[in-house]
Amino acid sequence: MTQDIGRSEQHQIIANLTDGVILITPDHRISWANPAALAMHGAARLEDLGGTVTGYRDLFVLRYRNRHPVSLDRYPIERAAAGEVFEDVYVDVARAARAASPAPADPGAGETTWVHRIRSLVTTAPDGSPETLVMIVQDVTERFEAEERFERTFAANPAPAIICRLADLRYVKLNQGFSELTGYARDDLVGRTLYEVDVLAGAPDRDRAVERLKAGQTIPQMEASLRGADGAERAVIVAGQPIEIADDPCMLFTFADLEPRRKAETALRASEQRFETAFRMAPVPMLLARRDGFRLLGINEAFTAVFGYGATEALGRSPGELGLWVDGKAQGRFEREILRDGGVQNAEVCLTPRHGGELDCLVAAETVTIAGEVCVLGVIQDITARKRSERELIAAIDAVMADTSWFSRSIIEKLASLRQPGRTAPDARLDALTARERQVLGLICQGLSDALIGKRLSLAHNTVRNHVAALYHKLGVHRRSEAVIWGRERGFPAQTGLDGDEGGRPAPAQA
Template sequence: MSQAVLAKETNRRQLQQIISGLSDGVILAEIDQTILWANEAALTMHGVDHIEALGANTKEYATRFALRYRNNHPLPLENYPLSRVADGEEFSDVVVEVTPTGDDEKTWVHRLRSLVLNDASGEPELLVLILSDATEWASAEQRFEKTFNANPAPAVICRLSDLRYIKVNQGFLEMTGYNRDQVIGRSVYELDVLEQAERKDLAIQRLGEGATIPQMQAELKLPEGGSKLVIVAGQPLDMNEEDCMLFSFTDLEPRRKAETALRQSEERFAKSFRLTPVPTLVCSADNQQVVDINEAFMSTTGYTSEELIGKSVAEIDFIDGAQNCTRVFAALEKAGNVDNLDLKIRKKGNEVIDCVLSADTVSIQDVPCYLLVLMNITERKRSELELVAAIEEVMQDASWFSQTLIEKLANAKSVNSPNLPSVSFTDLTARERDVLGLICEGLADKEIASRLKLAPNTVRNHVATVYSKLGVHSRSAAIVWARERGLFAGEHRVKPKK
């Protein structure tokens, strides 16, 4: 063996001894890609325990181990790391997935860099591949990728070295309408996620420092024009040993639209409230403090807004009778609304008018309130009372009228008495019911006594008891009471006197 060859072999053995204990994997190969030697770490990274299992050269290695890039594209033979370094290419950070042929369950991730050792004359003598096991790193990155993509919160990641976006999740694409190609590779100046941010100067400073960017509102421009109100925040992170910034977003557009709709609704309510000719008052639900009144209310009651707003309804005392005021708000608290309640309202100066009150619960600027609507029925009530008085006068002697006319008069009178007494027809005894029926026929006491074969005094006692139970004081009132309840209708006709 020549001295030169001996020296060469000695150098290689020394090299092998130096690298055999390294934690990084090392594979040595001839210029023709013949695999000469691998340390234990390199063998372990391939799941084998001897050099022959790697194959004699790159071609045999490729039949035993399938290599793919991280994007799942397979490597052709000419792109295998040994082939690339044999072609004189130097690389420092190639990441590949390594899978044994026929065993897809096992996959390792290797990060490789190349080295070419030259001889004394400067000619390439030995090819070196240095491998590090990136399987755990890749697994963690894969978990991050899945979490990032599955996270419904919109997010993008930009690389701090050139401020270009390298990742975007589905949430961001759905929120903005961008597609992936419109985001990846663009800079933060082209797609400005800090547009019109509340504290943009601070955000830009923090971005330059690679520091956390606090939450702030911003307007995010959309691909089809317009913008979307968002909350944006930035969090620094490391990806593939590169400093990056994760921007996350909260879509405020639904809230802005809801606030706009609410404001428009309240504006329409305010306009309608002021223009309606019906007296209307708004008070808070918790303490019945007057919030607002309209012109019709002031015109009807004589109060000014300064005299009412800020005071409680009870303090103003415009609902006649403290118990009536309590009853109104107790009903509102229980049911949320009141319909057509007869009340007396005291105007400024103590004049009392008859009103019908309807009320409902409304929300004004998220504050529960009661809306009270009044209808002045004083004139109508006066007319009804006059009509009833006339009917009472006419019905003093009901025997002059047909039963149909009596019923019509009773119905006309009943419009002023919607709240009937609590007494029922069944509260009368059988004899009292007979007496009432004959009264409704228009018979006098003597005629009733003859018909029922009773003494006149007995009939008078029955009539008095019927009046007492019904709460009436005359024959006509008893007839009206019966007709209001549809009693004895059509059973008899009153015969006019000859």
């Protein structure tokens, strides 16, 4: 009776354990199981475990973690019933298809599978014979599901990674990203040590990193040189994070390949050097400024030669602060156009060099990004000499066209085209002209004097002069030669012969 009371007390103690406990008699009956053991099998009562070792084998299908089935004679319960003492057998447990689960762990979710960690224990009678055979079960399903999720994530992660076991510093896992980075296959690397394939080689503080590795501490990011299967070395960033794999302390190494970045940096440096060389050696003035505020970041030698400002005086200041612009309103329009459109092409402006005076310049500017900063690159062409020549030529043409009686029409046309060649763009001022004013302008372009125009159009001399004055006002010109040029640029052709002319020579034009 005392023995029975003692066994009852033992059952009460065992009943509250989180580990499952199943008691088996020497004649292979399942005599008792605590609630934890029942729950780990989806059972509500002791009978749901099958009653005997054979009944248990009929109700539950066991597989090893490598998915191979467990033979009936190697079921842990069979081994425990035979009196064998064993440690840490891991198996997947599922109810047999022919066995209806009386209390499934997850109703409606299909077949329920558990992962059990099992060990055995044998109690003996005073005479040394086996008395109670014990199977102790731990439900490690969640842990293995987490490990499987980690395995899937580890394998699918595009970032190169490898896992090193801390006990012997041997590699136990690597993913496809690491294989692609280094050329190592799994069988080439798993089982080899850190000293054979050193993922910390070339790190500036390798000894300290190895100390942290052995201590199971996080290894911060650092640059290293990773040797691949072909012997080639690649610059990488490596970091280590402690983890556990199947209860073994390990280190997860992850890598970032620096080679693409280094190649990009090398190409960028080469590009910047080419830009700097071209900028410095350009024969025309060039400047580089921040778009925000237009403060100068760089000027070339040609800029210094033309405008007299050296780098010390110019850099950090805007063109306005240097006093380069003659017209502040023109400066405002120019800068607003850059901010609005991103650039300006061939704008005629007037600039003042340091030594005084004024220069007629042709300026082009474009927004560029240099070293991550939005800038404005400007190119300046000094056209002062050309403009002076043009003004002198225009004055000469004006003087010549004041009396065209000595020149043929072809010469008049060439003189007109020389003043502002190539401009054929439509002008809104054409729409402001009346039909009569267009007639008058056409005859002016043909070289007719006011008298001949009056004769051709049957108009009084004063009427013609009024039309000519209206033309000058609408066209924004001040003399007959300018009106001729304006009209010729917009398609008012001269004719080969005129009424009242001899030999195709036009009558003298009035100034």
